[in-house]
Amino acid sequence: MSNGTLTGTDNFRSWFMDKLLMGMSWPEYSRRLITPFNIVAAIILSIGIPVIAIRFVFGLASATHASNEYPWGILLGWGLFGGVPLSATGFVMGTAYYIFGFKRYKPLVRLGVLTGFLGYLFAVIYLLTDLGRPWRIYYPMIIGFGTASVLFLVAWHVATYLTVQFLEFSEAILEWIKSRRVYKWATMIVIGMTIAGIILSTLHQSALGAMFLLVPGKLHPLWFSSYIPVFFLSSSIYAALAMVIVISTLAARFLRSATDHNFLESLDRLTVGLGKGTCVGLFVYLALKLVGVAHDDNWHLLSTPYGNWFLVEILGFVLLPAIVLTYGVKNNSAGLVRFGAFYAVLGIIVNRINVSIIAFNWNLPGHLHHIIPPWQEVAIVASIITIHILIFRWILNRMPVIREHPEYKESH
Amino acid sequence: MDKPLKNPVVANECISEESAEDKPQEGDARGISRRKFLGTVAGIGGTVLIGSYKDVAASKEFSGWPNRYGCLTDLTACVGCRSCEKACNEANNLPKPKTSFDDVSVFKEKRRPTAQAYTVVNQYKNPKDESKPVYRKIQCNHCNEPACASACPIHAYTKTPEGAVLYDPEKCFGCRYCMIACPFYAPAYDYDSALEPKIVKCVMCYDRIKKGGIPACAEACPVGTITFGKRSDLIKIAREKIMKNPDRYIDHIYGEHEAGGTGWMYISGVPFENLDFPTNLPQKPLIEETKGFLGAVPVVFTVWPALFGMVYAALRHREDLEKEKGQKHEKEEEKK
Secondary structure: OHHHHHHHHHHHHHHHHHHOOOOOOHHHHHHHHOOHHHHHHHHHHHHHHHHHHHHHHHOHHHOOOOOOOOOOOHHHHHHHHHHHHHOOHHHHHHHHHHHOOOHHHHHHHHHHHHHHHHHHHHHHHHHHHHOOOHHHOOHHHHOOOOOOOHHHHHHHHHHHHHHHHHHHHHHHHHHHOOOHHHHHHHHHOHHHHHHHHHHHHHHHHHHHHHHHHHOOOOEOOOOOOOOHHHHHHHHHHHHHHHHHHHHHHHHHHHOHHHOOHHHHHHHHHHHHHHHHHHHHHHHHHHHHHHHHHHHOOOHHHHHOHHHHHHHHHHHHHHHHHHHHHHHHHHOOOHHHHHHHHHHHHHHHHHHHHHHHHHOEOOOOOOHHHHOOOOHHHHHHHHHHHHHHHHHHHHHHHHOOOOOOOHHHOOOO | OOOOOOOOOOOOOOOOOOHHHHOOOHHHHHHHHHHHHHHHHHHHHHOHHHHHHHHHHHHHHOOOOOOOEEEEEEOOOOOOOOHHHHHHHHHOOOOOOOOOOOOHHHHHOOOOOEOOEOOEEEEEOOOOOOOOOEEEEEOOOOEOOOHHHHHOOOOOEEEOOOOOEEEOOOOOOOOOHHHHHOOOOOOEEOOOOOOOOOEEOOOOOHHHHHOOOOOHHHHHOOOOOEEEEEHHHHHHHHHHHHHHOOOOOOOOOEOOOHHHOEOEEEEOOOOHHHHOOOOOOOOOOOOHHHHHHHHHHHHHHHHHHHHHHHHHHHHHHHHHHHHHHHHHHHHHHHHO
16 A cells, blocks of 8 residues: 555656656756846846735835826737737647648648747736726626626637637647647547637637727827727738747747757748748738828828927838848748848837827826836836746746657658 | 806706606616616626626617716816815715815915825916916716726626716725726825725715705805706706806806816816816717727637637648548559
């Protein structure tokens, strides 16, 4: 009997070391943790986490400068409006691979799904930090139905889509813990989940834009447009393609041990392919933005200060990355394509910050002074980003995402 | 000394006192039950999106509660005494401010309603006569189709048949989208509360008007700036005032059409843009802007699966064909 317990403990220990410590013993694992990156992360968290605690104990006023004129700041401007388009990776890669049959992109599909899943998860975490009473997060599902509200649609879709993405990613988790029976079941629903993902993503990516349809008086006319849902959806698609390039570049650079030969071998070629897609997406989006200006006949506003900033956005952060990508793709240069992809991702963030923060309330006196975030908000955002990266790395190191599990090869 | 100007219409009094007319009529009752029914449909079984579509369609037919009340603020009458602020503070049991309500130093800056004050009065220069500043009272305008209510994902706002727009803190989770949506910057939030933060805004003294009274600010005003009454009557009064005194008023009733019309309306001798009124608002209710989008939701839910399912089926079909071709090829080679 004591023998049985012993083997049980041993089994657990070997499982623990194998799965969680990546085959290392505790002392070995902890020694490996002391890296420059981890030290910087620890410093950021040691500042940011107390600020988050203060926000929850003393209220939003203690850590943000959210005011009656400016109810939303960078927590939502960056975390929700900036984060969600960059998380369209799951839906875009899933659709390309499973529905349209871009089979060559297989090494990047799971990475796309994981980026999407974590992106949504953290968008919700930013939201929970910003909500006045976050413990009521489920209220739109049970307590009251604001069926005429676009935010109601966003809430339902983000919740459902988070579940869908978890199911899509569950393949990797199940391979990791080697559960064959559930795995078989999980691979069966993948097409259904992918199509559900397309529906939910197209709707709520555009819904995030549609949220601003209610504020024609507050959002600068160059950014306010009846096309804003289309702008948000269209830009999220190229954002997703560029984001897959960005994440795969970072993974190949910093987490080489988590990749396999196949991933590294095919990466340059796939990067150029994704770059082609990003490039087309950028030009389509640029055309749409110009149609938007023409539709409202806002050309005369382009010579105003906000108009100049608008031009910086669409020429400097849409047209220029598109040109860089065109060159990269033409010359088959993965390096140039990677640079263009980082640039395009930056452009998406600039656009979402413009819509939700810089061009919003533009006509209030002292507007640009009001939108500078206090250090506490920056600390909260920085520590949530850090946790996001740490969890991402934790999963990539352990689960078969950017490498194939030898026992499950060719099984799907 | 400025003489307080006498209003042509008896102010401070509820204009229509016939209570029989104010009661919701049978038609209204049907309206309520239909709206309630649709609300229930929306809730049942997660078919929420179809529900939203129907609700949107239903609100198109609804042109507002017929006997709703409102207020008309005559900005040419206001003398900036802040009696309305004081009365509001007392009637609604709000926290006492640091400076007294007699203190005119507050006019040095432009204030707005806060979590401690439903209403504030601001001072502006009068371009016609520098010695007589213009005062503007701000509070929730109780829109006909409130943007705050259409923004709220939990249905915490209600446009009551009496005209007041009410908010229920028991439902709210604090997303503050209502504050983003409000074109008049009316709702405030008490960011200082960690456990029970809530939206704070004017309630048009709902309890008082339910009992047949009038809002505390309107009652307290010594110069009859604020007239409380049925919205339809107020528009007639405002038109008459403007017609009889074309030199005194500019020819515009602010709130008659702005953002689909508001319950609280204003007439002024100074252009409204000089008084920080938003003058870039559409005439239709702001919810109209989102109707098209919400209407597309069920289309996406039904067309997308068909479309992408077909693309997937086509892909599988092509794969099958290629497989068959390969098999045939093999067989032929075997025969040879």
